[in-house]
Amino acid sequence: MSTQLPLQISSFETYQSTYERSVRDPEAFWAEQAATFSWHEKWNRVLDWNFTDPDVKWFQGGKLNITENCLDRHLDTRGDQTAILYEPNDPEAPVVRLSYRQLHAEVCKVGNALRELGVGKGDRICFYMPMVPELAISVLACARIGAIHSVVFAGFSAQALADRVNDSDCKMIICSDYNNRGNKTIPVKEVVDEALALGCPSVETVLVHRNTGEPITWDASYDQWYHECVDEQSTECPAEVMDAEDVLFILYTSGSTGKPKGVVHTCGGYMVYTAFSFLNVFQYNPGDVYWCTADIGWITGHSYILYGPLLCGATTMMFEGVPTYPDAARFWQVCAKHRVNQFYTAPTAIRALMARGNEYVEGHDLSDLKVIGSVGEPINEEAWEWYHEKVGKGKVPIVDTWWQTETGGIMISGLGGHSPQKATFAGYPLPGIQMALVSKNTGEELTENPESGLLCVKFPWPSMLRTTWGDHERCRNTYFSTVPGMYFTGDGARRDANGMYRIVGRVDDVINVSGHRMGTAEVENAIDEHPLVVETAVVGYPHEIKGQGIYAYVILAPGNHDPEKLRNEIVETVRTEIGPIAKPDKIQFVEELPKTRSGKIMRRILRKVAAGETDNLGDTSTLLNPEAVDAVIEGKV
Numbered sequence: 280m281s282t283q284l285p286l287q288i289s290s291f292e293t294y295q296s297t298y299e300r301s302v303r304d305p306e307a308f309w310a311e312q313a314a315t316f317s318w319h320e321k322w323n324r325v326l327d328w329n330f331t332d333p334d335v336k337w338f339q340g341g342k343l344n345i346t347e348n349c350l351d352r353h354l355d356t357r358g359d360q361t362a363i364l365y366e367p368n369d370p371e372a373p374v375v376r377l378s379y380r381q382l383h384a385e386v387c388k389v390g391n392a393l394r395e396l397g398v399g400k401g402d403r404i405c406f407y408m409p410m411v412p413e414l415a416i417s418v419l420a421c422a423r424i425g426a427i428h429s430v431v432f433a434g435f436s437a438q439a440l441a442d443r444v445n446d447s448d449c450k451m452i453i454c455s456d457y458n459n460r461g462n463k464t465i466p467v468k469e470v471v472d473e474a475l476a477l478g479c480p481s482v483e484t485v486l487v488h489r490n491t492g493e494p495i496t497w498d499a500s501y502d503q504w505y506h507e508c509v510d511e512q513s514t515e516c517p518a519e520v521m522d523a524e525d526v527l528f529i530l531y532t533s534g535s536t537g538k539p540k541g542v543v544h545t546c547g548g549y550m551v552y553t554a555f556s557f558l559n560v561f562q563y564n565p566g567d568v569y570w571c572t573a574d575i576g577w578i579t580g581h582s583y584i585l586y587g588p589l590l591c592g593a594t595t596m597m598f599e600g601v602p603t604y605p606d607a608a609r610f611w612q613v614c615a616k617h618r619v620n621q622f623y624t625a626p627t628a629i630r631a632l633m634a635r636g637n638e639y640v641e642g643h644d645l646s647d648l649k650v651i652g653s654v655g656e657p658i659n660e661e662a663w664e665w666y667h668e669k670v671g672k673g674k675v676p677i678v679d680t681w682w683q684t685e686t687g688g689i690m691i692s693g694l695g696g697h698s699p700q701k702a703t704f705a706g707y708p709l710p711g712i713q714m715a716l717v718s719k720n721t722g723e724e725l726t727e728n729p730e731s732g733l734l735c736v737k738f739p740w741p742s743m744l745r746t747t748w749g750d751h752e753r754c755r756n757t758y759f760s761t762v763p764g765m766y767f768t769g770d771g772a773r774r775d776a777n778g779m780y781r782i783v784g785r786v787d788d789v790i791n792v793s794g795h796r797m798g799t800a801e802v803e804n805a806i807d808e809h810p811l812v813v814e815t816a817v818v819g820y821p822h823e824i825k826g827q828g829i830y831a832y833v834i835l836a837p838g839n840h841d842p843e844k845l846r847n848e849i850v851e852t853v854r855t856e857i858g859p860i861a862k863p864d865k866i867q868f869v870e871e872l873p874k875t876r877s878g879k880i881m882r883r884i885l886r887k888v889a890a891g892e893t894d895n896l897g898d899t900s901t902l903l904n905p906e907a908v909d910a911v912i913e914g915k916v
């Protein structure tokens with residue numbers, strides 16, 4: 280088995296020449312990277328593509344299993360090295376270290392258990408679990424037997440879980456009994472029970488991992504204990520041989536329409552690109568301890584807690600807890616405790632910790648940090664500077680990594696320590712990534728610098744989405760129809776005179792709350808579920824900690840209502856429909872919403888009012904009901 284790793288770039292000059300080469304002959308470049316992995320059969324074509332259908336295939340005919348590349352191929356060279364380092368929620372609880380050998384054995388046991396429970400290649404398994412080692416183990420086990428994982432962040436509601444389970448007809452749900460988060464214990468299995476009560480006809484088995492051991496309700500017709508199914512299994516489990524273009528996983532994400540879509544990633548290209556990007560962005564070297572604070576329920580956890588690091592034989596940390604428990608020093612205390620070398624987190628966490636005061640970060644030994652990263656939303660200058668000064672002590676390079684669920688891996692970023700860095704600029708595209716700015720007005724590519732426009736990608740890259748589950752037309756329409764011949768990201772960006780990119784933010788009806796993507800339509804649909812709500816418009820507004828907050832304008836049915844009571848009920852409705860992450864921060868009751876003559880809500884104006892920018896609302900005279908604007912301004916909360 281191959282123990283090689285993809286190319287690791289070690290200077291800005293090498294980056295430039297590599298980039299140039301990767302664009303001149305992408306097939307040769309990616310074939311060279313792909314050849315460092317273990318394949319059962321080599322591919323016969325590197326790339327076939329068009330962005331019209333769209334139809335993208337990398338490494339066709341290649342046969343592999345990604346978990347053999349994550350685990351088996353490291354056994355001879357680093358079998359006893361820690362693969363997963365687990366830091367529990369409770370700082371006093373014992374740390375768990377799983378070596379590559381142990382992780383391999385555990386993954387095999389779960390793989391065998393899943394097969395015994397009747398799961399096979401192509402079946403979908405939904406995961407609804409906290410950040411425990413068993414989540415990593417069973418996700419990998421799922422991939423080992425060729426089943427498709429769909430991890431749902433354990434903060435989503437029963438309704439949101441049921442929607443996701445049903446969209447992809449999952450045969451099994453793997454969950455925990457409870458979740459430890461700070462000083463709270465959160466029921467997890469109970470939410471799964473509620474989801475099943477809402478109706479999940481495809482689910483045959485719920486495999487329950489015992490985390491806290493507190494009592495749960497049990498239905499013997501589908502519930503099974505994880506440990507009872509797994510403990511006696513063999514530690515060898517032959518990996519399913521997958522085609523490079525077989526589906527590896529589905530991950531649901533929000534878009535500008537109401538219903539979340541299942542982004543589909545496939546085995547071969549995703550493997551090659553997550554490993555390549557991990558190695559280069561974080562400049563991981565053998566022996567380093569790498570920590571990404573994301574949750575495996577998001578793409579960042581998939582690509583940069585699990586697959587990228589394990590493919591590269593890294594020691595990757597998993598953290599069960601929250602940044603503020605037992606206090607706001609936890610991240611830094613954990614960095615010092617485990618001598619973390621690469622630390623990767625989100626601007627919202629940086630801002631929240633910054634707001635608590637410098638005393639929490641000072642006094643912790645952060646001298647092992649070599650690269651610190653940011654992901655999920657634009658990082659504002661103040662947060663960047665604080666991260667740079669207080670965490671990086673003014674010298675550790677920051678990688679501001681721009682990418683998306685759909686891109687599978689990091690697209691624009693510095694390569695830790697080897698790229699010029701500039702606060703709030705993500706920087707240059709990685710090798711093989713051909714970004715473009717496109718004029719909103721003409722639809723033409725903007726080739727000069729400096730420039731700003733719609734952020735697009737002109738050429739396929741190995742880890743790009745292939746489709747949206749069950750609805751290819753939606754994939755085409757969402758990503759490939761705005762700018763014909765290109766993948767449109769939904770973001771707007773600016774390129775400076777030197778060609779460095781700064782991401783401005785979403786240009787569609789998607790808001791980014793604490794780094795979590797939320798469709799405004801999705802939140803509106805949830806609010807509309809309240810029986811007294813007639814119509815709603817949801818917009819984002821600048822929020823000091825969360826980046827964006829959720830502002831809802833709500834029209835109520837006629838009658839005398841208690842506004843405070845209704846606000847609470849609406850918040851509760853959203854919590855039930857989606858989950859606490861989608862709760863509106865502000866709710867304003869209005870009589871009417873400003874609309875165009877064709878009946879479209881004027882979101883531009885609502886956004887400005889929510890942001891408090893009422894002195895330049897632009898032309899409102901063409902509205903159907905200009906008087907609605909004044910009323911909205913007057914009632915601002």
Ligand code: 6R9
Nearest residue numbers: 654655656657679680681682683684782796
């Ligand atoms: C990885 C991830 C994707 C959206 C993306 C953009 C925003 C992510 C960013 C960033 C500015 C960065 N975004 N990283 N904006 N700078 N470094 O977050 O995926 O949850 O799908 O969100 O997040 O708006 O389009 P996902």
